[in-house]
Amino acid sequence: MSTLQLARNNVRDLTVGDRRMLFHVPTSGLFELDAVSGRLIDLFAELGQVGEDDIRRAFDGVADPALVVETLRELITLRVIDDGVPGPAKAPISIKEFPLSTVVLNVNTGCNLSCTYCYKEDLTTPAKGERMGFDTAARSVDLLLQEAAARDSVNVVFFGGEPLTNLPLIRQVVEYAEQRGRETGKRIDFSLTTNAVLLTEEIVDWLDAHRFGITISMDGPKPLHDRNRKTVSGKGSYDLVSAKARMLLARYRSRPIGARVTLTAGVTDVQAIHDHLKHDLGFFEVGFSPVTSGGMTAFNLNGDELAQVFANMKALGQRYVDAAKRGENIGFSNMHQLMTDLSEGTTKSLPCGAGLGMLAVDKEGDLHLCHRFTGSSQPTYGNVEDGIAKDSLGAFLEGMANRTGTDCETCWIRKLCAGGCYHESYARYADPAHPTYHYCDLMRDWIDFGIRAYADITVANPRFIERHVAPRRGNS
Structure with a gap:
């Protein structure tokens, strides 16, 4: 047997309660280590280079040799242990198809x-x-249906500005899309993010009738919300928005309503914001988006504030875990998304579906990687009139999927992060291909926390995963 060593970039060893667990990076799989596999991992971690005599000394009289050999072979097959034999050459990822869903x-x-x-x-x-x-x-709807030929359902999202300022168009599009859905045998879902100001009972009932997925932008209690979310005349919008949100939540029946919170400089109290939006107003779910790379640097969280945000997210995440053990979902969407990724064994070559499963359309019909890039100086990738510019879009995505020379290559969260948000990189580094290094340590800590939380929940109450996490995508 040749000398073996631990493939450190492929594993994350952790203990949850009295259980020894192994997070397998290439598959995002979580495995419980038994006595033999755990002892093997410890041996490799201690010695670095391990030979046959080392294994014999460690296990002589401790475990059945056949079991040790079998376990070692399994770890080599999983590439947890590196036997020095090169695996099959990894072919570069080639992207020729663009199966739009959104x-x-x-x-x-x-x-x-x-x-x-x-x-x-x-x-x-x-x-x-x-x-x-x-x-x-x-034409955008037609392009979506054309490129999503293999899908049973697709999603049309209305965005702005404030999308409800063009409600007549939204009504027209919904009528057209539903007719095209019937013609093509596809279910078409609709979504929008709104500041809620223009909502009326009639509009809410119409949205409800067409089963819109709705997210309301709110930043928490009145002092926090009014700090940045102002009307054009400069007045705080909390009183109006909260009244509209209460009306919406009281009338809406078809789908759960979520709140999206933007965290800016000086705003780190994730738990208080969540509790207000969840319990005082009644949103089903609350999600948080920290601002670190906005064009106006005065609003960006500094390093200490960002660290405090993640610490508070972990504190709220622990409340999520404690509630999950009781069978309750407290509606913390950042945590819930992480649980979904771990439950599904998500492995990413690209950070998100931008440009692949999703494209954004501006008023001229030009196609952008996502809604955050409309109006930016970044390239567009075709037009709804002529279709997707598949050569240029494919070249960009292939570059992202196959990029080398970055720290991402050896990072243990690479299959759950894949380099981070394109727009975050564009805003901070003027380059959408640049990894979001300013987030790396915090993201590794957050995902480590999430893995431990997932393991804790699956042991204490696996029914929670089955009831609340596994069906998430189907019910969204």
Whole structure:
């Protein structure tokens, strides 16, 4: 037997309670180590280079030699142990198909709020808003259905600015898309993120009838929300938005309603914000987006604040775990998404579906990686009139999937992160291909916490995973 060593970049060894666990990086799988496999891992971690005599000394009189050999072979097969034999050459990832599941329609660049931290480079006031026309929107739906031929269902997302400032178009698109869905035998779901200001009972009932997935942008209690989410005239919007949100939550029946929170400089109390939006207002789920790379640096969380945000997210995450053990879901969407990724064994070559499963459309019909890039200086990838520019889009995505020379190659969370958000990198480094290094240590700590939490829940109450996590995508 040749000298063997631990493939450290492929494993994460952890203890949860009295259980020894191994996180297998290439598959995002979580395994419980028995006495033999655990002792083998310890031996390799201690010695570095391990030979046959080392294994014999460690296990002589301790375990059945046949079991030791079998376990060692399994660890080599999983590439947990490196036997020095090169595996099959990894072929570069080639992307020729673009199986869209989602188009995001930027229906109006105008917005009736003037949030101080807004990242949208094409944002303007309602009077100056540039609205998408029906022909462009209809062609977007047709392109989606064409490229999603193998899918049973697709999603049309309405975005802005404030999408409800172009409600007549949204109504037209829904009628058209539902007709095309019937013609093609596909289910078409609709989603939008709104500041809630324009909601009325009639609009809510119409959205409910068409089963929209709705997310409300709110930043927490009144002092925090009014700090940055202001009207065009400069007044705080909390009183109006919270009243509209309460009305929506009281009337809406078809799908759960979530809140999206933007965390800016000086705002780190994740738990208090969650509790207000979840318990005082009644949102089903609350998710948090820290600002670290906005164009206006005064709103960016500094290093200490970002660390505090993650510490508070872990504290809320522990409450999620404690509730999950009781069979309860407290509605913390960042944590819930991480549990979903671990439950499904998610392994990423790309950080998200931008450009592959999702494209965003601006008012001219040009195609962008995602909604965050509309109005930016970044390249577009075709037009709804002519279709996807598959050569240039494929070249970009292949570059992202096959990129070398970065720390991502050896990072143990590489299959759950894949380098981080393109727009985050664009905003901070002026390059969407640049890994989000400013997040790395915090993300590794967050995912480590999540893995331990997942293991804890699966041991204490596996029914929670079956009831609340596994069906998540199907019910979204």
